Amino acid sequence: MPIEQHHPALERVVSPQQEAEELASGFGNDMGPAEGPLWWHEGGYLVFSDIGNNRRMKWAPGAGVSVVQESTNGANGLTRDRQGRLVACEGNARRVTRIEADGSVTVMANNYHGRRLNRPNDVVVRSDGSIYFTDPGLGRVESELDFCGVYRVSPDRDSNLLLVRDFVLPNGLCFSPDESILYINDSRRRHIRAFDVEPTGLLALATDRVFCAMTGERPGNPDGMKVDREGNVYCTGPGGIWILDSTGNHLGTILTRATTTNMAWGDDDWSTMYFTTRHTLGRVRLKISGVPVPRGTL
Numbered sequence: 001m002p003i004e005q006h007h008p009a010l011e012r013v014v015s016p017q018q019e020a021e022e023l024a025s026g027f028g029n030d031m032g033p034a035e036g037p038l039w040w041h042e043g044g045y046l047v048f049s050d051i052g053n054n055r056r057m058k059w060a061p062g063a064g065v066s067v068v069q070e071s072t073n074g075a076n077g078l079t080r081d082r083q084g085r086l087v088a089c090e091g092n093a094r095r096v097t098r099i100e101a102d103g104s105v106t107v108m109a110n111n112y113h114g115r116r117l118n119r120p121n122d123v124v125v126r127s128d129g130s131i132y133f134t135d136p137g138l139g140r141v142e143s144e145l146d147f148c149g150v151y152r153v154s155p156d157r158d159s160n161l162l163l164v165r166d167f168v169l170p171n172g173l174c175f176s177p178d179e180s181i182l183y184i185n186d187s188r189r190r191h192i193r194a195f196d197v198e199p200t201g202l203l204a205l206a207t208d209r210v211f212c213a214m215t216g217e218r219p220g221n222p223d224g225m226k227v228d229r230e231g232n233v234y235c236t237g238p239g240g241i242w243i244l245d246s247t248g249n250h251l252g253t254i255l256t257r258a259t260t261t262n263m264a265w266g267d268d269d270w271s272t273m274y275f276t277t278r279h280t281l282g283r284v285r286l287k288i289s290g291v292p293v294p295r296g297t298l
Helices: 008-012
Strands: 003-005 021-025 034-040 045-050 055-060 064-070 075-080 086-090 095-099 105-109 123-125 131-135 148-153 160-167 170-175 181-186 191-197 203-213 225-227 233-237 240-244 250-255 260-266 272-277 280-285
Touching: 003 008, 008 250, 021 064, 034 075, 034 086, 034 272, 034 280, 045 075, 045 260, 045 272, 075 123, 086 123, 105 131, 105 148, 123 170, 131 170, 148 170, 160 181, 160 203, 170 233, 181 225, 203 233, 203 240, 225 260, 233 260, 240 260
Parallel strands: 034 260, 170 225
Antiparallel strands: 003 250, 021 280, 034 045, 045 055, 055 064, 075 086, 086 095, 095 105, 123 131, 131 148, 148 160, 170 181, 181 191, 191 203, 225 233, 233 240, 240 250, 260 272, 272 280
């Protein structure tokens, strides 16, 4: 799986000769793909969602793949909060949850003004502990809301604020390294939007702009998204994983030869990008390290 170069600056990020490696296959089905990879740094392993088979998987060097949990309520996007607790978007249960140290489940969000959420998809935690998540419908539920929103749950869980509601299909989201910008992609419109973040954690809606239009004939749409420490943005798209600089220029594409769903930084130096396609798990080494999860000091 080669790297396709569009700009000389790509070579600061990854060598065009760098090979991507398939680690495992056999995940997903018509009910959903592999998704939500998340590196568990202190354990040295990766967890990810097998949505179609309703289970959470684990991949560890030397050990391969194993099942961590059955019956995950169709969990999709995964992340960790500042205390290291797992935060999951449970699509089938239409909620965002947090797994406590004793294994109990805390519901972080499941409604907006008394109406059930559509189908929470992806999630990120800001350094102040607030949780941001996307809530598309994806046509699989009888929606009680007439829009697909992006939300912020306050650190104390006292509020679940609707940040923006004019996406067709909000999907992946990530912060810039200094958290001054929130990137959110729209899978249906095939672009990434960027918003300046106010000190309150809300979005400055007047700053809404299209960061990158992601069109092309190859399979794949904007879905999972991450940033590295220098502010480059990585987003699934036509052909694989698009690498964009901090101004939205397309530097190159990691060609995965499959519809790619999401990605995560991993390994001790946070310089390996693990990624899921609909049915596989893979990885590729990069020259710039990513933003760690849980989010720490940069």
